[in-house]
Amino acid sequence: MYTMVTSNSGPSSATDVVITDPLDPATTFVSATSDAGTCDFDGSVVSCDLGTLAPGSSVETTVTVTLAPDVDAAVQNTATATSSASDGDATNNASSTSFAPTIVADLAVTKQASAATVTAGDTFTYTVDVSNVGPSVAQNAVLTDTVPQGMTVESVATAPDGICASTAIGIRCDWATIEPGETETVTITVLVDANTPAGTLTNTASVASPADDADTTNNSASADVTVVQSADLGVQKTATPTTGVPGTPQSFTITVTNDGPSTARGVSVADFLPEGFIDPTTPTEGCQITGSVGTCLLGDLEPGATRTVTVNGVIAADATGTISNTVTAATTTTDPNGDNYSATVDVPLAPSADVSLTKTTSTPSVALDGDVTYVVTVRNDGPSTATGVVVTDVVEDGIALVDGTATAGTWSIDGWVVGTMQPGAEESLTISAVATAEGTFTNTATASAETPDPDAGDLTGSAEVTVAAAANLSIEKTAAPASVEVGEQITYTLTVNNAGPNAAIDMVISDPLPAELIDPTTTTPGCSFVGNEFRCEVPSFPAASGGQLVYTATVDPATASTSVTNTASVFATTADPDTTDNTASTTTPITGTGAIELTKTAGVPTDVDGDGAIGVGDEIPYDFTVTNVGPTTVSGVVIDDPLLGGPQTCAALEGTTLQPTDAVDCGPYATC
Template sequence: MSRRRLLTAQVALAMAGGLAVVAPAAAAAAGPSGPALVSPRAGADRSVPARALPHAANIISKGAGTTRAVGRALSNQALVANLTITKVGEPDPVLAGDELTYTVTVTNTGDTVAGQVTVTDVLPAGVELLNNSAGCTNNNGTLTCVLGQLEPTQSVPLVIQVRVPANFAGLTLTNRATVTGRGDETPSTVTTTTVVRTAADLSLSKVCKPDEPAPAGAEGYCDIYVDNLGPSDAQNVTLTDVLTSAAPFRVSRVRVSPGTCSAIPTEPTRDFTLNCTLGTIAAGTRGVVRVVVTAEDVTQINDTATVRSTTADPDKDNNKATGRVDFLGSADLSLEKSGNTTVDAGGTLTYTITVTNNGPSTARDVVVRDTMPAGVAFVSVTPSVGTCTNGQPDGGRLECGLGNLASGPTGTATIEVVGRVAVDLVPGTRLFNDAIVSSATADPDNDDVRASVPTDVTASADLSVTKTDSPDPVTAGEQLKYTIVAVNAGPSNAENVVLTDTLPAGTTFVESSGDAVCTAEEPGEVVCTLGTLGVGTPGRTVKLTVAVGADVPDGTTLLNSVTVSSTTDDPDDTNNTATTETAVETSADLAIEAAATQTWQEQTAVTSGDKKDKDKGTIVLLTVTVRNLGPSDAQNITVLDTLPLRPDKVAVESLPSACTYDSGQDHVVTCTADSLAAGGTLVFPIKLKVRAEGELTNTATVSSTTDDPNLDNNTSTIRFFVWKKKN
């Protein structure tokens, strides 16, 4: 058909009531009466498996303004642009939660260019815009796409991608798009309707713990996970969980999120069906049900869960899950033991062993083993149930088979064991009797299956100590030795014997020797460990060496005491301490040494006019050194230095503050110090001006109020030469 005839036909159609163009896909689906429009009935089931469905129809309308365009075409007075728009939504039907793609095509079927072409697309309410073609902007769900200029016969496609909410409640989505442009006075509009259906892939998984069999009486659980893999929300979700076991078990509690579950049985059961209503599970979310179980004996609880929903499920293969919780027998055995707390050597000991099964299971093949203490011989054993055997040596290893012990008040057995203490067992010994119970049934708490009864053998040991010192008197700065002797008069051996020696002030511990290991525990205290001290032995001897401080004053009395102790009871503690007194004297070997060095210096007269005092003299530095060779500190030291020649020939230029000079006939420098520690040194520098030349002699002596054992080094005489400097 020619374009002129086509326009004539369009005019005729417009005069009949408007222009309708059906998209090819819609036309194919249309019947004799026109395009097929989808109008689902209210309340119809929208759930379908996910698959591709036919496209929606496009409805295009030009409106009343078409009459003017057709009139221009009939009169053939001018060329015009004619914009048409089509739109296809895929897929159709679309599943709630899936993506929907609209393809909009704008075509200029006119004779001339269409300018400022713009498409306006109003998105359906509730959808989420994911993407769109370039040139489009979104304003609260309305897309405006600027296409610019379209040549005659030119087509431009636009793509708009949206996501339908997973919880979309409607049955259809309606989308309307309009195209406008300069040269085509009448906008073209297309409306697309897409059917919305729902489908939710529910996936059921289960995790049961513990991985290993749990002891009877403990708890195990199965966590059931209902995952909605989408794309739509799952409505009216229900869960059925069937638990079965060959032996009785209990359902302790059930926790569900979201939703509620049916009541759990109050008594033990062998099978139970749990029904839970989970309501709506949104796409991408999870519902969780935890079922906690326990059993009192060996059993295996099988758990099978199934999930359903009124929303169509495209994959029902993952709607069921199984799990299992295993329980082992568990019997909490406890053992208690009582017996004598003290016993005489040669006497008898009686122990009572009580075994109790605190359940929850029967304890099978219960065995009690008892070890008699060393030094105690077996006499007899009497069990309330079962039989016992006693092994060697001396029948000290007992084993009693009690058979099976039921749980509860009747699950108790007793064993009485009698032994005799050896007559030569050392009093003071602590006897330990150990017993332990075991069973072929697992015990969840092994902290109470062993018991030990301590029994003390009566002991008494009379300890005494003596002490001597050497030398006495002792010189300050030298060593002092103490000899300590500890003796046990019995009647028992003394255990863990310790000597504690309190040193006098001014002394320090040096070393120990003899029958003990001694250490300085506290300042001024030495502790010696003797171990066990037997009866009737010569005793233990310990020698302590201490250093007397060099600064201890002459005439001091050193008071030293030592105490002996033991963990064994001592009936008489009046002889457990010994004391010695040591007198202190002092002695300090002082040594003196003098040395002289000289320098030249021109002395300036007191007045410039006095030529007699202007003299070139020699400066001599006289250094006097005093050393204390010990052993004691020296007190009240005096140094006398007799200078050479006369005062007019040798004059004192300067002195230390501790020195004075007698310029008279004695011509002596005197230096003093309150004390000088042993090993210490004093130095007195004396500067002299010498107006003579030749050999000079200087003598220095040192003395102290402290006794000096060697006076040979208390005087130092030196000869030195002085000569004048030659120009």
């Protein structure tokens, strides 16, 4: 408000007095009043017509203006008074005033949360309104908001006329100006940290500017939110393999997931292991298995985090049907979804028992009516228990089963009921039988079980037995006397036995005579000499029987041998299980030495010198006759006569063997 006093110091009246007051652009005209006259405003200048002003009088004029809100410099105002009368002193017809304006901007802030209660791990928004109540423009206004611990700023929506920036812990918004009556709205999106404890969090926003603030009590505003915790804990369970085989390893995998929004505190797992699941172990830290219950203390689980628990074990070999495994998960944090904290997995069982059978015989070759032994071995190589194991045994005609002894189950002529066999078990059946016919007979045994067998190719086993009549013949031979001279008789005794078990068919005893023997004879029935062979033929020689055969022969006087060896043998068309005793030999020494007789005769002398008389220097021829007068042959005979100069050559003796009574003539040999 400007007040102007116009006075007339005389001496005359001032007529047509006009006041002119141009207004500063930083001001806005409101009104103008005067004690006299009227005032007008043309948009920039206030003019007041005061009329006539008597000497010594004065008029007060008031001009009201408003200061522009954004004024930031000194405001000046000069008013002038004019009159149609002559003014003796015009120097005081104008008056000026100026002032530095005081900027007053009453900033106010309000704050609201989008929810009174929020869940840890969820987001919500704060709405902050910044208003300028005036009267001045608020310049360089700043809004700051630091969120409490447990919250994180995710974003800030910039106000229309401001610039906002955020960090994880707060925001700041700047305005160059906020006009009086203007409101700026800021939206802050905040995440409540998943692990924020339950309770109340207070958030305060504050605004300030360089202007004087008439009321600082509204420069800050707070909003409270109540934090609650909620964790949607879920659990899943899978089995590997999905179909179990009794007797084999089985694994279960437990997956615990926190779908938030809050941290799940004190997460625990209880795994109720099924019957038939044995030797359970777990490699997962924090887990242990007691009896048939596995427990895990997994601690805190952040939203979106997953923990995996593995349980390993073996399905019992005799388990059947389906095994079911149930696991539950728990947390001390409130769970909004109670439908997914438990999980069950069913594992259908497919038993598999690899049953195998082998059949052997310790009697692959037997004599007719002989004992036959079979051994049937049945084994379960698992992995599952084999139930209802049965062995059938088919025997060909020619082998008669007698008895069976089993290590398990029961045996009858119809088969062997083994029963139940655990993995790794092996049972055997020893079967006694008798060979009733000749030939090769195959005995086949077949195993079967109620439990499926992954390898049916080894359920059958066979053994062959060859049955043939057998006669264990043996022969012994003796000679008498113990030594013999040439020309003497020697007697041989052959003893033949059949140890069985069967009769020897078409039995033959053969004893070829050596060259040293001549003139053989025998009185044994059924025996004769064929050429130089002593031979006896018996159509059938019963088992457990024996007999002796005797023949004599003469040692050939002409033999030069010093002994005679004779070998006899026995054989038959019936197989002989032991031929080592089917021949027998004797060697008899031949005694006595050869005797040589030498006869020397002189021939008619020759008168070599012709003196008509036989004397020195004449020749006398000599002839020799060599005769073997002994019982044995003689060879290598040499005539040695010193008179004739020593050994003499006789072509008739060279390489010649002299038989007894043989005589050889040698000569004549001449000497002087």
